[in-house]
Amino acid sequence: MASNSAPELLPGTLYLLILRTLSRGPLHGYAIVKRIKEASREGLQVEDGSLYPALNRMLVKGWLASEWGVSENNRKARFYKLTPEGRKQLDKEAGEFDRLVRAIQLVMRTA
């Protein structure tokens, strides 16, 4: 499986990835995993077991809303979408993440 070779996610980045993935429109759980995997060119694999707890924690926080709909192959599926609250959180976390990565890179290059 790809997950064996994929690096582990940094703590806290799962929220950021989900928020970013949903910023382009509502998706169901399986599509979120797939989108992240494709966008990272197989570099990131979200564990199925940790996806749903994370999605539900985000529902509790009010960053996401969910509703039932029909999937591309005509099955009943639950779709998640960003709330205005979630969009704000995405901006905040994305900014913080950029700063963190840049700082780490700086250290890696100079030290």
Place this chain on the structure above:
Amino acid sequence: MALWNEIGNRLSYLFRRSRFDREFEEEMRFHIQARADELQQAGLAAADALRQARREFGSTLRSGEETRSAWQMRWLEDLASDLRYAARALRRNPAMALAAVGSLALGIGANTTMFSVAREALFSEPSCRDAQSLVQLSTRGNRWATVAQYRFLEDAHVFDGVVGENHELPVNWRNGSRSYYLAGTHVTDNFFQVVGIPVAMGRPIERGETDAAVVTYGFWRNRLNGDPNAIGRQLVLDSKPYTIVGVLPRDHRMLVGFGFTPDLYLTKDPAGFMLYARLPQGMTCQAAYSRLRPVCRDLDRV
């Protein structure tokens, strides 16, 4: 506020737990099915594809547990289940429940009673103006004085007023063809003025009145049926007509202390009185005592 939204979301979860479980199961099934579809497209047989999708997903039970815990307020649910357990245990053992309820009731009741009595006995004040300057007089340790002694002390002008009160005399009230036995308090005509007792309705008994009565709230309520025109009504007490001039407030407290409530106050000279006196402004008990001394020498001759 974000925190309140979150608490609201969690609370709403409590009321739709079973729906949540159903929906989560459905969502898992969809996820696994979607993966199986994909594997099938890649060339696997339907049964193999489903088996592999299931294996990849791992334990739905564990995942469900973790997902649920995102919503839960552990302590609240624990508390609820503890309460349910306690209720079941008590229902199964009614004798034990009865004993527990009984001992709680007795404990609370006893404490409430003690508190009420202590408050009433230790901290309550009689219904009067400036209780600090009101004193009780006793002669040779005897709290009862004769009418003659009362008149002598009143005329001596040592105090700003001396009053007499006797609350131990029953009164016979003749009402139409029936007679009632009332707890009457006999007072001197200056009693209300000197002591300064507030009335709720009408006016207090005034100096010089010999046939006036002031009734208590309880008497007015129960015996006169809360008559709004009670003022001016005649009462035949001990075969003598009296006029009601006032009604006392509900929280009226007598000078003698707690626990005793008469039906009415009336002006009448009984055989004996308990004496109270109003000290002139600024006079201490000591000063009053020394002024009383020479008067008392004469009092002995009364």
